Amino acid sequence: MDIEIVRQKRKTLSLVITRDGRVEARAPYNLKVEQILAFAEEKKDWIEKKLSEVQARLRPEKRYVEGEIFEILGASYELCFYDGDKIGISDKKLYFPVSYREECKQRLGGWYKVKAKTVLKKFLDEESKRLGLSYGKFRVSTAKTRWGSCSGKNDICLNYRLLSAPEYVIRAVCSHELCHVAHKNHGKDYKRMLNNLSPYDKIADVWLKFHSIDSLGEG
């Protein structure tokens, strides 16, 4: 975490997340750097939460215009309107029928959802086999607030927006939910199990935090 220390004529230390997503520690002239950093360390969770909120706001909304970048499994595809009738990807391009241009947002959202169903299920099944944890039913969700969930009946729900994530992120979410088959909370036993079984979780967290708000648009 980068923290900028700004010395000011003031009595107390204050942490500020700026509009452009920087962390500023506004500190009195006589306060030691170690003390400032220790304070920031204590507030780490708060800082990360605020930072991801700001970063999510900074990400521009999709405009569905020619050349705009869409992500699928962590790879970038350029939106390309063409004279055909199917949505498809090929050679770093996401082809979309020019005749449906006005409905691009809805139709592309629908396409992501259909694709997500098969792709996410495949990863979930692979992780389930690898971890030796089997689940109930599988469903794709369109929730705006959660990446995944595991119900009391061990039904697993994964957000279709995960389709834009790199494979290791999807696998991390799958293993997170699958471990809930064994433990329904995030307690010690759950964490121990996840740490033992899943090598992906910590780095995947960064991606998930950064993409915390809908980057596709609600379709």
Ligand SMILES: [Zn+2]
């Ligand atoms: Zn959980």
